[in-house]
Amino acid sequence: MLFSGLAEVGDDPILQVSTMYKASNDPNKVDLGVGVYxxxxxxxxxxxxxxxxxxxxxxxxxxxxxxxxxxxxxFNRLVQDMLIGADHPAVGENRVSTYQTPGGTGGVRIGLDFVKACNPNANVWISNPTWPNHTAITKSLGLNPKQYRYYDIKQGVFQYQEMFEDLSGAEEGDVVILHGxxxxxxxxxxxxxxWDELAAMMLEKGLVPLVDFAYQGFGDGIEExxxxxxxxxxxxxxxxxxxxxxKNFAMYRDRAGAITLVSSDATEHKKNASHMLSAVRATYSMPPDHGAAVVAHILGTPALKAEWIAEVDEMRERVKKMRHLFVEKMNEKAPNSGFGYIAEQKGMFSYLTLTAEQIQTLINKHSIFFMGNGRVNVAGLTEKNIDYVTDAVASLFRS
Ligand SMILES: Cc1ncc(COP(=O)(O)O)c(C=O)c1O
Known part of the structure; x- marks a missing residue:
């Protein structure tokens, strides 16, 4: 029987966290799991x-x-403008195109599908840790995933030198997924x-970047x-x-995203563009309309665009504020707990540098739900739950 030989694929860990959160009856429960603002x-x-x-x-x-x-x-024109600017040299040289895709996931998928058309055995370098779909998509296309060191979860240390060293060992034509x-x-x-140093090294070695840019506006600003x-x-x-x-339009379920292709010259680009479209055609024929139509209207209407930018600013500043408040409270409640880095990091995610046992205590005893490896969505913190969360984390540092 064709359909009877498969082993079950386990639930995505992030979905498991959501299921646990929903099932909990604790009135104080906190969801720091799922990646939404x-x-x-x-x-x-x-x-x-x-x-x-x-x-x-x-x-x-x-x-x-x-x-x-x-x-x-x-949508394609306005998004491209927002990503790289209308004055980008590739625009004038007719060697860049942007294609609307179903979310950023669709963008990564079509981008790697195109890489496969260029070289079916391409190596794809992925940061350790990363968004798990980078590896899943690479594998499902039969490409060859490779890992580069990026962040030591146990020690809580960003490993730029290690990243640089690992990527220096990549081969010409290898693709490197980078978080924008x-x-x-x-x-x-x-x-x-x-970034400057990495780009120079990648140029010298002939490596190809796939910049995954899922949080524009959540770091320092849309332009920044x-x-x-x-x-x-x-x-x-x-x-x-x-x-x-x-994330930046909060239109998660409407699946608006894009893949932008930059080729070395206009002649190559024309051929490459045909392969991008053929990958789309064979995968989902065309992207869904609604989300992108909304984005195009916002970006194309100056007053609405200004209103949207203010809304993005508000989301970013709220997450920043919670990062600072968390550190401030931890400094008061457990002065040597070492969470100062949370205020320096950007976007919605950070790791709490805790042992596996401490993480389980927060989940099982305090109903604070997050990833078993310590990743938290800082946007899940509010002024209402920050004391509950920091009290619980501080309790781990008392003997
Ligand atoms: C790094 C990264 N890339 C891509 C995506 C995909 O986002 P989308 O929901 O638009 O497919 C996400 C979403 O969580 C992400 O974190």
């Missing part, structure tokens, strides 16, 4: 700018006929000087966060940038 009341609300754009679409959209495999051209900002899962990002995507696609002749509108 939450506001001061713990809700993942629809942005006001998104609601306005949706209303505009209800009033003005007059067809739901098919899109093309490349998706919404306005707000590294998921560590929150530790390269400085601009480190573009440094890695810009440097990698300017200094290197070929690059891929997978981007997501899930």
């Amino acid at each position: 939450k506001d001061a009341d713990g809700n993942t609300a629809i942005l006001k700018s998104v609601k306005k754009a949706e209303q505009y679409l209800v009033d003005h959209q007059d067809t739901k006929t098919y899109l093309s495999p490349a998706g919404n051209p306005e 900002c707000c590294h998921n899962a560590s929150g530790a990002d390269l400085t601009n000087a480190q 966060d573009t440094y890695a995507a810009k440097i990698m696609s300017t200094k290197l002749p070929e690059a891929l940038i997978a981007s997501s509108c899930s």
Whole structure:
């Protein structure tokens, strides 16, 4: 029987955390697991700018006929502009295109599908740790995943030198997945000087970046966060940038994202573009319309764009504030617990540097749910639960 030989695939660890959280009857339970932004009341609300754009679409959209495999051209233009800028040299040289994809995941998938068309045996270097789908997608395409050191979870140390060393050993034509900002899962990002140094080394060695840019605006700002995507696609002749509108537009389920391809020259680019579209055609034919239509309307309407940027600023600043409050409270409650790094890191995620036993105590005794390896979604902290959480963490440091 064809369908009877499979072993069951275990639940994604992050889904397990959600299931445990939902099943808990503890009135104090806290969800620091799933990777979505939450506001001061713990809700993942629809942005006001998104609601306005949706209303505009209800009033003005007059067809739901098919899109093309490349998706919404306005979305593609405006997103590309937001990622690398209209003045990027590749734009004038006709060697860059952006394609709307179903979320950032679709962008990574189509980007790696294109890599497979270029070299079915390509090595794909993935940070350790990372967002687990990087490895899953690489493997499902039959490409060859390789790991580079990035963050020592046990010690709580960002390993830039080790990253540099590991990637220096990569071979010409290898692809390197880089987190554009707000590294998921560590929150530790390269400085601009480190990005410069890495780009120079990758150029020298002939490595190809795939910048996964899922948190634009959650680090330092929409424009400020573009440094890695810009440097990698300017200094290197070929690059891929997978981007997501899930977090910064809070449109998780609407699946808006993109893959941007930069080729070495216009002639190569024309051929490459045909392979990108053929990968789309064979995978899902064309992306879903709604999320990208909303993003295109927001980015193309100056007043609405300003309103959206203010909403992104608010989300980022709230997470930053919770990072600082967590450190402040831990410094009061357990002065030597060493969590100062939480305030320095960026985006929604960080690791709590704790032992496996301490992590289980927080989950089982205090109903604070997060990943078993210590990764927390800082956006799950609020002014209402911060004392409960920091009291529980501080209790681990009392003998
Ligand atoms: C690093 C990284 N890349 C890509 C994605 C994909 O996001 P999307 O929901 O848009 O597919 C995520 C989402 O969590 C992510 O953390």
